[in-house]
Amino acid sequence: xSVPAELNYTSEHEWVAIAxxxxxxxxxxxxxxxxGDIVYVELPESGATVAAGETCGEVESTKSVSDLYAxxxxxxxxxxxxxxxxxxxxxxxxxGQGWLFKVELTEDPSDxxxxxxxxxxxxxxx
Numbered sequence: 562x563s564v565p566a567e568l569n570y571t572s573e574h575e576w577v578a579i580a581x582x583x584x585x586x587x588x589x590x591x592x593x594x595x596x597g598d599i600v601y602v603e604l605p606e607s608g609a610t611v612a613a614g615e616t617c618g619e620v621e622s623t624k625s626v627s628d629l630y631a632x633x634x635x636x637x638x639x640x641x642x643x644x645x646x647x648x649x650x651x652x653x654x655x656x657g658q659g660w661l662f663k664v665e666l667t668e669d670p671s672d673x674x675x676x677x678x679x680x681x682x683x684x685x686x687x
Contacts, residue, residue, distance in 0.1 A: 565656055570679035571632040576656065577673055584633045587660040588620060591683045593652040596622040602648045604640045604662050611637060611664060633670045639663040
């Protein structure tokens, strides 16, 4: 399973790409594969404030419902309406068109995992 080197990760299987103080967030291919066919996603609303580590939505598959955790703190500035309308994008293009939401950071994220750390975590769960 590929783990893009340019991203950071969480132990809850979210990925984070930070550029110019804005974090783009999605779930990893590992999580999408574990979930199976994703049929519904609930995201925080634009303008909402999220706190790192707190629940901010959910992802529902044919197998289960999983909480979505905010990997960073800040204000939601954009959501991916395409992923809401077509949740299967999350499973088929986790790191591209399947991104979930964007957050304008209010503090530097401190406990994100490096790609190497995330690879070790998922190998331990495999």
